[in-house]
Amino acid sequence: MKGIVLAAGKGERLRPLTDDRPKVMLKVANKAIIDYVFENIYPFVDEFIVVVRYQKEKLMEYLGDEYGGKPITYVEQVEGEGTAKAIYSAIEYIENEEFLAVNGDIYFEREGIKTLLQSFKKSSADAALLVKRFEDLSHFGMVEVEGELVKSIREKPGAVSGYANLGIYLFKPEVFEFIENTPQSQRGEYEITDTINLMIKEGKKVTYAVYEGYWNDIGRPWNLLELNEYILKNHLQHSIKGIVEEGATILPPVEIEEGTVVRSGSYIIGPVKIGKNSKIGPNCFIRPYTSIGDKCHIGNAVEIKNSIIMDHSNAPHLNYVGDSIVGENTNLGAGTITANLRHDNKTIKVEIKGKFEDSGRRKLGAIIGHNVKTGINVTIYPGRKIGSNSFIGPGVIVDKNIPPNVLVVA
Numbered sequence: 001m002k003g004i005v006l007a008a009g010k011g012e013r014l015r016p017l018t019d020d021r022p023k024v025m026l027k028v029a030n031k032a033i034i035d036y037v038f039e040n041i042y043p044f045v046d047e048f049i050v051v052v053r054y055q056k057e058k059l060m061e062y063l064g065d066e067y068g069g070k071p072i073t074y075v076e077q078v079e080g081e082g083t084a085k086a087i088y089s090a091i092e093y094i095e096n097e098e099f100l101a102v103n104g105d106i107y108f109e110r111e112g113i114k115t116l117l118q119s120f121k122k123s124s125a126d127a128a129l130l131v132k133r134f135e136d137l138s139h140f141g142m143v144e145v146e147g148e149l150v151k152s153i154r155e156k157p158g159a160v161s162g163y164a165n166l167g168i169y170l171f172k173p174e175v176f177e178f179i180e181n182t183p184q185s186q187r188g189e190y191e192i193t194d195t196i197n198l199m200i201k202e203g204k205k206v207t208y209a210v211y212e213g214y215w216n217d218i219g220r221p222w223n224l225l226e227l228n229e230y231i232l233k234n235h236l237q238h239s240i241k242g243i244v245e246e247g248a249t250i251l252p253p254v255e256i257e258e259g260t261v262v263r264s265g266s267y268i269i270g271p272v273k274i275g276k277n278s279k280i281g282p283n284c285f286i287r288p289y290t291s292i293g294d295k296c297h298i299g300n301a302v303e304i305k306n307s308i309i310m311d312h313s314n315a316p317h318l319n320y321v322g323d324s325i326v327g328e329n330t331n332l333g334a335g336t337i338t339a340n341l342r343h344d345n346k347t348i349k350v351e352i353k354g355k356f357e358d359s360g361r362r363k364l365g366a367i368i369g370h371n372v373k374t375g376i377n378v379t380i381y382p383g384r385k386i387g388s389n390s391f392i393g394p395g396v397i398v399d400k401n402i403p404p405n406v407l408v409v410a
């Protein structure tokens with residue numbers, strides 16, 4: 001069976017982290033989101049078809065032409081927006097067999113695909129999708145069911161409970177005819193959920209399988225922190241491959257990869273993951289649910305908690321980084337501090353595509369892009385974003401979002 005992985009989206013809600021790369025390449029717990037997708041569909045497919053468009057060269061270079069000995073074929077989504085158009089792009093690679101189609105920006109576990117295939121096999125349905133029960137479907141598509149069959153999928157029905165559509169589908173090649181007849185949605189996209197509704201209207205049978213495991217749709221920056229926490233809490237093995245100097249304290253589970261040195265006086269409380277060739281300490285404090293990538297430098301008198309620090313980034317002197325995401329190749333000047341809590345204790349709102357969205361989190365720090373430099377004593381307010389390639393001069397108080405490629409001085 002072939003597995004189509006949809007990875008052509010622009011990831012606008014994840015700016016500035018997607019300023020220069022597809023969102024599926026963002027690393028959570030030091031591994032790209034798409035690698036988790038590949039890992040979990042691997043046993044069920046014999047070929048991966050990846051639908052690309054935005055920043056496609058970067059993704060193709062990153063993934064290469066095979067994964068675990070199984071070939072990867074790339075197709076470009078040339079025409080139109082939306083998941084239906086993305087799936088349609090792969091038409092010439094699908095022959096008579098059924099195939100799996102999976103959003104490339106979600107996290108799920110293998111069990112989900114197994115249950116989906118089992119439900120499909122024992123049914124006589126024409127398509128199948130995976131669902132999970134949520135108490136609040138405000139952000140999801142709601143799958144209405146009757147017995148073994150799906151009745152309809154309704155986009156974002158509000159704060160009601162029910163089954164959410166997880167973005168994991170099994171189709172037969174006949175789906176392409178229905179995609180051809182799918183109208184554009186109100187937001188100007190061709191949505192696979194509309195295609196499924198059309199199939200049902202025309203008498204096709206669509207079944208579903210209920211998934212009980214963890215799932216996350218990486219749409220907004222704080223979803224990365226949620227997923228990071230989940231992976232570190234549930235999938236981290238204590239393993240020290242680097243060098244830990246005498247006088248450093250490591251409370252398991254902590255994973256430290258080859259070439260990393262943890263200097264004396266550092267205090268690390270797991271779950272924490274640190275990549276290869278990083279320099280940690282002396283005298284820093286790394287608290288639970290922190291992922292630090294390869295070739296990073298976390299220096300003296302630095303405290304980091306519940307954060308993602310991507311490869312080649314530094315917090316070298318006197319920094320506090322809490323509930324934050326720091327992109328690749330970014331340097332925080334001495335004394336750069338992220339604030340992660342409002343004094344009125346309200347949940348933190350973040351501007352996403354021009355509108356303020358409530359993250360639902362009482363604690364959320366900064367979202368800093370790639371190749372950013374901050375000067376000494378920069379203060380960043382909760383939930384603020386700094387665009388990639390920007391330079392924030394000494395003493396600046398970042399109380400508004402900063403676009404990419406700018407110089408900001410106090």
Ligand code: TTP
Nearest residue numbers: 006007008009010011012013081082086104105
């Ligand atoms: P979305 O998260 O709906 O879209 P996006 O990735 O462009 O992000 P944003 O809305 O923040 O700009 O996409 C869901 C999945 O479908 C994701 O894996 C990307 C993929 N996709 C495509 O492959 N082609 C498309 O045209 C769209 C809209 C999405």
